[in-house]
Amino acid sequence: MKSPFKPTAGCQPPVLVGRNQDIENFRMAIEEGPGAPERLLFVTGARGIGKTVMLNALSHVVEEQRWVVVNETAARGFVSRIIKELEPAQQRKISYTLPSATFEVPFAGAQATVGLEQLQVDSSLESLDIRHAIANKLDQLDEDHQGVLITLDELGAESPMEEVRSFATAIQHLIREERNIAVVFAGIPGMVDDVINDKILTFLRRAERFHLRNVRNEDVWSAFERTISDNGKRADYDVLNALTLVTHGYPFMIQLVGHQAWRASESAGHETEITMEDAQLGIERARDRIGELVNGPAVDSLPAMARAYLMLMALDDGPSSTGELASRMRKTPQYASVYRARLIREDYIKPAGRGYVEFTMPFMREYLRQYAAFNQLEQNLEDMAMSIIEEASER
Ligand SMILES: Nc1ncnc2c1ncn2[C@@H]1O[C@H](COP(=O)(O)OP(=O)(O)OP(=O)(O)O)[C@@H](O)[C@H]1O
Ligand SMILES: [Mg+2]
Structure with a gap:
């Protein structure tokens, strides 16, 4: 199925x-x-x-x-x-009277070419x-x-x-x-x-x-339960728990991990059940895919300093101290807080108690650690962040 x-x-x-x-x-x-x-x-x-x-x-x-x-x-x-x-019916033509000439364009907002001159139709007309x-x-x-x-x-x-x-x-x-x-x-x-x-x-x-924010674990759990049972399989309480926890309430991850676990169960010939082994295999695959599909593009679209901020966060195993992050950046806390604020606003990270921040997207830490390992074999994550900061500071 x-x-x-x-x-x-x-x-x-x-x-x-x-x-x-x-x-x-x-x-x-x-x-x-x-x-x-x-x-x-x-x-x-x-x-x-x-x-x-x-x-x-x-x-x-x-x-x-x-x-x-x-x-x-x-x-x-x-x-x-x-x-x-x-x-859609009528191909509209609108005439514009200009000081020099009258001409027609197929759509307002389109560019009309008059001789060699290009004319941008006035936005008020559009x-x-x-x-x-x-x-x-x-x-x-x-x-x-x-x-x-x-x-x-x-x-x-x-x-x-x-x-x-x-x-x-x-x-x-x-x-x-x-x-x-x-x-x-x-x-x-x-x-x-x-x-x-x-x-x-x-x-x-x-x-x-x-x-829109991450959704609640209870809701994720019941969504897994319903989707799996409505489509002819079942999954134990523990399996549903494992699938749910790995999503961190992040909607894309719900689909990824559900999909991979389902596939694993099909490959294993488990026609009516998703077993714990299937779930574990699915979780592993979903983790790899989320890096490629979400974490990668998300990190790449950030300005260099914000990226470095995330990398320095990934040095910690849990929430990071914002003071410590500033000193890792070798910048003032005020300077670092600009990037903290931006990353919070865009939901990359969230406050975790006074003076601490943590990642919002699942597996961002793991992704960043791997990213350093992949991209610059000779540099560790911290060195990589520092060279980004130096380069960005010079500009
Ligand atoms: N509320 C939800 N519950 C379950 N799955 C969801 C929910 N919202 C989105 N998804 C799933 O998450 C994935 C991403 O959704 P979508 O493309 O709408 O995100 P987006 O915010 O538009 O992303 P982008 O910023 O890349 O455009 C899709 O696979 C979608 O099916
Ligand atoms: Mg979208």
Whole structure:
């Protein structure tokens, strides 16, 4: 039997663990109508915590009410893509009158070429355009019951700011006009903050936030139990405990370890059971995969100093003293605290009692230790961190 677990980014898990409250709040905002706070929403959280899956779940909530849903990623051209999705029938052509010439472009926001000159269509025009596209769509609906939801995933420093401004300006107007819409953005907390600190986007700062965190062990345990038994196998109490503990409540790890344990049981010919041996084998494999799939990309996307901070934490076997970390960095506590704050904000680490921090993602310590071993055989973790710090300090 095929594994029911879904260890793939953006894939709906067999049991969505620990997100009922957020989904319920969103559902209520939809019922309450325009003006309800969760209708302008940011879903934030660490990599692999389940932001994309949450956007899917929120989309389902309104699809049940026959709303129109557009799911997009905040990458270049997203405004035109949303417009296209809302108005697929007519290939729209809009004329712009410029001091020198009148010409047509297929979509507002697209780049129009006039002779050799490239002209970027004004973002205020693009804003007007998306606003009209959404308003037109709403006009076609029974707006007392139906609305338009737009989700915009992976909002971050690389998102095209001009387009984000156009989009935000448009939805600000539609919200003010009390149209039946909801807009949900998703991204890593630090990246989202970088975007909404933009001067033009002040109104987004007041938006509601669902900050997704690790889920509770009890919920993970029952999700394993249910998924395994619903799909024709069983697992003992001890096996469920072992699988649960290794996840640290981290959603991606639930899928990974469940998937690997299931596979191990299939290979061993255990058709109706996941044994402790299967679970142990699955745990081992999941640990290796989490490094590659999550810890690696997460660490690589950090600035050098923050990376070094994590490496110096990995020298400890348990929570690290922040004072000790600063002295390992050979920096002042104030200097080190900038990186501590950033890492906490982005959920890489969390406070563990006064003056201590610990890792949030499962196996980050193990990953960093291996990373040092892999990448620089001649250097240990501490030396590696120090050379990163020296290099970054010189810049
Ligand atoms: N609440 C949950 N319960 C169980 N599994 C979940 C939950 N949320 C997400 N997952 C699983 O975790 C994995 C990662 O989910 P998702 O891609 O939504 O994360 P993300 O936060 O969008 O990550 P990224 O920052 O890389 O985009 C998927 O395999 C998904 O099935
Ligand atoms: Mg995602």
